Amino acid sequence: MKFEINRDELLDALNDVMKAISQKVAIPILTGIKIDIEEKGMTLTGSDSDITIRTFVPTEKDGEQNIKVVEKGSIVLQARVFNEIIRKLPTNNVMIETETGLQTHISSGKSEFKLIGSDPEDYPILPDVKDDNSFSMPSDLMKSIIRETVFAVSQQETRPILTGVHWEAKEGKLSCVATDSHRLARRLTSPDEMPLEPFSFVIPGKSLQELNKILPDNTESVEIIIADQQVLFKTRNVLFYSRLLEGNYPDTSRLIPDESKTSVTVNGRSLLQSIDRASLLAREERNNIVRFSAGEGKSIEISSNSPEVGKVEETIEAITITGEDLNISFSAKYMMDALRAIDGQDITIQFTGAMRPFILKSANDDTILQLILPVRTY
């Protein structure tokens, strides 16, 4: 293997692949990055066995030659060291060559590195994912869906299935749900080319967080290809494979109340800032609970009390309040997460009493739903 490459192109590709690299992997070769050189370009592969990321840099891009392939071949190099070396090379032109055995020569300007590589034959083979069960959506929509749901997955391994987000398609509609059993986030959407057959799978929250970092913030299409125990997200130059979680996701639809006794519409940003301030004192205690009261007039009162530190009370103006008077307590963190997911628009909160789950939606749009269980306080 011998090739020259533009350092910035190599760094961009490395930057994506590094997101799959973990120092805590059971298979030692996965601390490395696999480099494959073919005539048409360079492929980098990184994996922690849950996530695998593969990037491709074509020999030519936009008429510019980025890679000069002298000899095809493959090698696996220690990811962290390789990445740091490339980052710090003195010139933008990098020559990489495998010599006798697995020793790999990296040179740039008057700087010469010799790294001990690993045998590419020992690197795990990527799962074979067939294209027959796939659909696509714009990258920025995918990023929104991830952002609006993934924060609500469970952080605990006691029910592993809840550490993932449930993607389910029926009749051309896609529903994405995450819950940690104290709160729930749901996003509905109708991508253009949904497969006719219904599907249902659960993607680990961690995979979606890494995917979100890699996806571009534009309308470029992302293809989603579903296999048995894997899902593949495919953009122009990046393949992102994630393991799927095994098991049945609980039926969450029956948790969502379909009636309400008190309905409050309020500016999301004002409410978020108010909860944030109230939680400053609540945070000092273990539970981080704030109290929310809606009653006569259009005022909402947010308060919190921490016996050793002090108390806070504030009033914010609602747009409308209808139905019964209400006093309810909930986790400030869950409320702030939900409000951030709905993101600053006017929001409607529908309560069915102080002890029942309540839901938050955008005032103008039903696609995002956030549900929170209140906390009993005496």
Place this chain on the structure above:
Amino acid sequence: MKFEINRDELLDALNDVMKAISQKVAIPILTGIKIDIEEKGMTLTGSDSDITIRTFVPTEKDGEQNIKVVEKGSIVLQARVFNEIIRKLPTNNVMIETETGLQTHISSGKSEFKLIGSDPEDYPILPDVKDDNSFSMPSDLMKSIIRETVFAVSQQETRPILTGVHWEAKEGKLSCVATDSHRLARRLTSPDEMPLEPFSFVIPGKSLQELNKILPDNTESVEIIIADQQVLFKTRNVLFYSRLLEGNYPDTSRLIPDESKTSVTVNGRSLLQSIDRASLLAREERNNIVRFSAGEGKSIEISSNSPEVGKVEETIEAITITGEDLNISFSAKYMMDALRAIDGQDITIQFTGAMRPFILKSANDDTILQLILPVRTY
């Protein structure tokens, strides 16, 4: 106590004082900030008992009224919570009032906080530092002196005196020295108004690091006032007190060689980048050692070898090399710290053999000296 204050002015003052606040203090009241309101303005005091920072906000500044004092008085409030509350208040106008007992009312817009304060009588009294032993220098010079020396203090408490920087004045000259016994940094300067009497004191490295964060990056004068066990740095609106270290600082002057067998002048930035790259592999081993060879011609060779990861070799062009051929090994970290302190200029390195300490200076200027002990390698 009752006053109104412009939130941004309060935040600026808090930001400085917070640098003295530690959650790990033995005296509980020091987790608080003391607020003193007088007719002429507000004084904030924070302390971790090693460092004490006091800021003053005048009632009027540049013709603008920043504070409206309704009633004079003092209170101590939990620093972390108070700081976060002020940061998140909804308007730029803040009203603070102590009510019955120590309860303190903070309000802004429709947001109302009641914090449980502590008795200001319980707050430690600041040491009395008299002005008779003082000198001054511009703030930016002080920052340079700190940056060029403080990194070399010892991080170990085995010899506490070495965790500080030794400031010594003789005949109008100030010498600032730090050493951890493996390397040494020295900065000489001649401030305008040095006291006639010689002095010598050792300031904790940690104090200087915090002071550096507070000092402005301009030529505003900083007055340095020396007392028995304290030093006070005084700028227009900030008083920074630091405890001094007790004990005798070792005589370091005899460590500095006054002859050299090999002298190398080289661009500091090129050498720094080269050592940085070589240390990428050295870091994987415990010791982080790189090898430096200067011999025939004007080339320096930097190399490093890590049996399990690989090796690196590179050549950089020196400006001049005079004297004996040399092969020497040293800590990449110490070399990089020293080169960063001298900061990118052409530098001269003077060696007296592979087993003797060597010194680095700017090629044009003797005020900064860095000394490093080499490492024996076989």
